[in-house]
Amino acid sequence: xxxxxxxxxxxxxxxSHAVAVKGxxxxxxxxxxxxxxxxxxxxxxxxxxxxxxxxxxxxxxxxFSELVVLGKLAKVEFHTCVRNGDxxxxxxxxxxxxxxxxxxxxxxxVGDKLHAKALLFYARMxxxxxxxxxxxxxxxxxxxxxxxxxxxxEVGVKAxxxxxxxxxxxxxxxxxx
Amino acid sequence: xxxxxxxxxxxxxxxVDALGVDDDEVTTGATLQGDLDAxxxxxxxIVFRLEKAFDIKIERxxxxxxxxxxxxxxxxxxxxxxAGILKLRERMPFADLTKFEAEPxxxxxxxxxxxxxxxxxxxxxxxx
Numbered sequence: 001x002x003x004x005x006x007x008x009x010x011x012x013x014x015x016s017h018a019v020a021v022k023g024x025x026x027x028x029x030x031x032x033x034x035x036x037x038x039x040x041x042x043x044x045x046x047x048x049x050x051x052x053x054x055x056x057x058x059x060x061x062x063x064f065s066e067l068v069v070l071g072k073l074a075k076v077e078f079h080t081c082v083r084n085g086d087x088x089x090x091x092x093x094x095x096x097x098x099x100x101x102x103x104x105x106x107x108x109x110v111g112d113k114l115h116a117k118a119l120l121f122y123a124r125m126x127x128x129x130x131x132x133x134x135x136x137x138x139x140x141x142x143x144x145x146x147x148x149x150x151x152x153x154e155v156g157v158k159a160x161x162x163x164x165x166x167x168x169x170x171x172x173x174x175x176x177x
Numbered sequence: 178x179x180x181x182x183x184x185x186x187x188x189x190x191x192x193v194d195a196l197g198v199d200d201d202e203v204t205t206g207a208t209l210q211g212d213l214d215a216x217x218x219x220x221x222x223i224v225f226r227l228e229k230a231f232d233i234k235i236e237r238x239x240x241x242x243x244x245x246x247x248x249x250x251x252x253x254x255x256x257x258x259x260a261g262i263l264k265l266r267e268r269m270p271f272a273d274l275t276k277f278e279a280e281p282x283x284x285x286x287x288x289x290x291x292x293x294x295x296x297x298x299x300x301x302x303x304x305x
Contacts (some may be wrong), residue, residue, distance in 0.1 A: 071218035074195070091305040096228070101221040122219050 004149070005049035006090060010149035014060050014164065016105075017093040020053045020150065026084040027103040040080040046108050046116050047073065054104035056150065056152065058122045063099055064169050067138055072121040079115055079157040086110045100124050178303055184296050191226035192292065195219055205293040207296075213292075223295075234300045240298055241290070242268045248281050257281040271297035 011019040016127035051070045059068045069139050089109045096103040099124045108116040156164030166172045189203040209215040224235045238244050246250050251261030272294040
């Protein structure tokens with residue numbers, strides 16, 4: 001199983017916000033044990049979904065060229081239970097961004113109902129990250145594949161409103177060559 | 178320009194929110210890393226809250242000049258040399274570096290940064 005906790009982006013506005021959805025299915029293993037007889041999607045995984053959506057938005061802000069990691073959940077609250085058959089909608093907004101990191105406000109809704117709300121901090125690892133981790137954690141082709149799977153280039157728009165294109169990111173062009 | 182007390186109150190609020198500490202733990206002499214358990218990612222959170230609270234812009238390396246601490250012109254064998262100390266004094270006029278200068282081991286700088294230094298930093302920014 002790959003660590004994908006959102007299915008598809010429906011909006012991706014560079015430098016601003018993004019909206020992504022995740023269908024919660026009984027065919028997902030983790031629901032079988034959590035809880036037995038009463039499946040509930042764990043809030044940790046819902047948080048991961050919000051964090052992945054925000055992380056990709058922040059990563060785009062740095063041209064998808066450097067590693068961006070979730071550093072801190074400054075505030076997270078949960079309101080209800082998310083069950084099999086529900087569809088989660090994650091909305092993430094860049095609240096603050098700087099050369100070394102960013103803050104993102106995130107929510108998760110089921111329909112109109114607010115389920116989770118979070119303030120997430122991301123750290124930009126910069127050029128020294130390979131040395132720090134003893135190797136590259138995320139290869140450009142893996143990131144490109146992920147972005148493609150979740151429809152970023154289908155719905156993404158740049159700050160000027162023009163569509164996002166893979167050719168705007170040179171490292172992906174090298175992968176395509 | 179807010180008074181010293183007003184600056185302290187807002188800095189304390191930022192630290193309480195960012196670090197999850199109690200109001201009374203945030204004293205002027207408390208060190209951010211040693212006493213309040215701030216980790217490196219918390220500094221982003223703190224800077225975010227200070228910018229909002231005081232309507233200021235804090236650039237990377239302004240509060241904590243990591244570029245000096247990772248520059249081999251200024252650091253040898255894990256210690257900041259004389260040129261590095263001069264550079265730190267220039268970049269951190271808001272901080273009391275006396276204790277650090279006595280034993281300028283790189284890691285000590287973060288450990289010794291106090292709430293008072295943070296308040297001085299904000300006052301320095303507001304005055305600039």
